[in-house]
Amino acid sequence: MSIGHFFKTVLLLGGSTLLHAEVATHPFEIESGMVIYEIHGGTQLTPETNLTIKGNAKLRFKEWGEVKLEEESGVVLTTGAIKHKPHVKRFEKHTKDTVITADFENEQLLERKKVESDSNPHEEMVPLVKKGQESVAGVLCDVWEGAGVKKCMYKNIVLKLESHILDIFYVKEATQV
Numbered sequence: 481m482s483i484g485h486f487f488k489t490v491l492l493l494g495g496s497t498l499l500h501a502e503v504a505t506h507p508f509e510i511e512s513g514m515v516i517y518e519i520h521g522g523t524q525l526t527p528e529t530n531l532t533i534k535g536n537a538k539l540r541f542k543e544w545g546e547v548k549l550e551e552e553s554g555v556v557l558t559t560g561a562i563k564h565k566p567h568v569k570r571f572e573k574h575t576k577d578t579v580i581t582a583d584f585e586n587e588q589l590l591e592r593k594k595v596e597s598d599s600n601p602h603e604e605m606v607p608l609v610k611k612g613q614e615s616v617a618g619v620l621c622d623v624w625e626g627a628g629v630k631k632c633m634y635k636n637i638v639l640k641l642e643s644h645i646l647d648i649f650y651v652k653e654a655t656q657v
């Protein structure tokens with residue numbers, strides 16, 4: 481084997497190894513865990529009518545967030561001139577390929593293939609700017625802010641979400657991590 485042929489073989493093998501080596505990226509930087517949240521919010525709709533949001537949520541995940549269960553339940557209470565108290569429930573399971581959603585009203589599970597936007601949690605619709613750090617449920621997380629949105633994230637997991645849209649405020653904050 482000539483030296484030229486040897487270098488070509490090494491470059492070919494080395495190059496193909498580099499082409500096939502991928503850096504594994506996962507939604508979260510923690511292998512598995514659970515976060516329990518409290519949800520609250522609301523606004524004054526009219527001088528005689530108030531909207532109040534109260535609820536709880538739970539996030540359970542494994543395989544670095546590739547598989548996760550999200551549950552939310554609560555009430556959206558309207559008081560005053562208009563009285564209404566609907567109960568809200570949401571259950572969603574994400575796997576590498578599918579999203580399964582519970583349709584409580586029709587008592588069925590709806591399954592769909594995951595699309596690119598489902599699988600890339602780092603993609604934001606609103607550009608966020610890092611504004612420092614905050615402690616949520618005893619965990620120091622990075623605060624990110626954008627138009628009407630503030631998130632406190634730890635290893636890509638949202639521990640606190642604050643949203644202010646059209647005078648309605650919404651807060652989802654971890655109580656246990």
